[in-house]
Amino acid sequence: MPEFSFDDLRRFPDVEAPNLFAVDASDRLILDEAADALSSAAPGEVVVIGDRYGALTLGAAGLHGATRIRVQQDALTGERALARNADRTQLAGTFESMAFDASLVEGATVVLMQLPRTLAALDQAAALIARHAHPSVVVFAGGRIKHLSISMNEVLAKHFSELRVSLARQKSRVLVASRPIEGAHEDTMRSEFHDDLQLWVAAQGTAFAGTKLDIGTRFLLSFIPQMQVHPDVAIDLGCGTGVLAAEIARARPEARVIASDQSSSAVASARETMRLNGLEGRVDVVRDDALRSQPDASAGLILCNPPFHVGAAVHADAALGLFRDASRVLRSGGELWTVFNSSLSHATTLRKIVGPTDVVGQNTKFTVTRSTKR
Incomplete structure (x- = not known):
């Protein structure tokens, strides 16, 4: 298998332009923060939510050897970009695209996610993970600092009893949540x-x-x-x-x-x-x-x-x-x-x-x- 490089990733078939990128500093930071967890995860225990063009999924596979990764992307263009990038990096077959339901996270021990833009979306994702993932699950949720808010910490704290905030790097941070709270409310609609x-x-x-x-x-x-x-x-x-x-x-x-x-x-x-x-x-x-x-x-x-x-x-x-x-x-x-x-x-x-x-x-x-x- 060739060495994985983020430089090989493209946004296509989504809009491409000189100021638009398939990977950013938050993708890299999420993967770095999760490196130890990814290295010890068994096949099928890694879930990726909100991957934009495949940086998190293919980074977990190409850099950390994760296999049978379960992936949920909201945008159809994101799914198609991931499939194309997987072919380009020879990592096709390391993941499966799934719907946003219990089967996505059931038994997962590691969840990588780009923080969504709304608190409602974060609340629904956190509730789904807390209720259906493995009790030892650790969630690595990251984003650009300009899009983060203290309210995101509060939402995660509703569903997880431990929350750590990473050091900032290249204007990005990661919220690391663990120890799901039993009986967490789940409301996906x-x-x-x-x-x-x-x-x-x-x-x-x-x-x-x-x-x-x-x-x-x-x-x-x-x-x-x-x-x-x-x-x-x-x-x-x-x-x-x-x-x-x-x-x-x-x-x-x-x-x-x-x-x-x-x-x-x-x-x-x-x-x-x-x-x-x-x-x-x-x-x-x-x-x-x-x-x-x-x-x-x-x-x-x-x-x-x-x-x-x-x-x-x-x-x-x-x-x-x-x-x-x-x-x-x-x-x-x-x-x-x-x-x-x-x-x-x-x-x-x-x-x-x-x-x-x-x-x-x-x-x-x-x-x-x-x-x-x-």
Whole structure:
């Protein structure tokens, strides 16, 4: 087996740019802090949660000999990047990608994780580990210092009786948690009823906006009466918790509605949102990289509240792949309705990629556009 090097890792098929990287100092620090634990772990006892492009998984395998690693990544692009990087480093077969459930962590003695951006996501991961991992499990959860907070320590302390904070290195730290607390509460899905919409919203911890209603989505919802009246197929692209899909399904009962997202947490959340609102048979929720699985010229209406971050970095390319796929999937005369931060130049981009684009609404923060496929 060749010597492992982080330099061999790439982000592809996710966005690649000179200022975007497949590995950072927090990945390296997590692996260094866990080195002794990894060296003594038996096959199948190592779990990786939130690996972005494979640095933690392949580092554990290539540098410390871990095998049968169980891996959970929220983003489909992350799973594909890991698979490609494993082939590139000749470490394919050292891991298995799994869902976020008890089987992911059952019997684990070492858990490596990138700290999620929300406390709810951390709470759900910590609860799952504390309840189902081996009692001797040690969790090495790291991140860049600018994204860490004391509240993260408090969340971990709910589920583990011992917590150590590593020394800082290259603006990164690792929280090391051990000795799970028996009877730790496990809640992998939450829900909230919104009276103004008469709608249940369900969310796993990593789902964008949680059970709340994102203000951009709320703004776009107000334009549903102006959208195409009789679409045969309507798609909520980057559906998150599925709010747009649920509302378009209720407003256009004759349409086939598809909710699509690359996030496994979003897909699970959207499916539960549909179930709670009695829409399981009306909305098909799929995990997809943009609209890769949808045929050309197959939809009459697409709604999109695109991301403007790639990881923690603001990056214009975060939405371009969604716009290109929307253009491909829209049939002639079909409509793409998009909401985005008014500081972004998406309207110009949409005119180039999709077709004629009108600004149909604007408030102090957001712009809503309608693009018609040529």
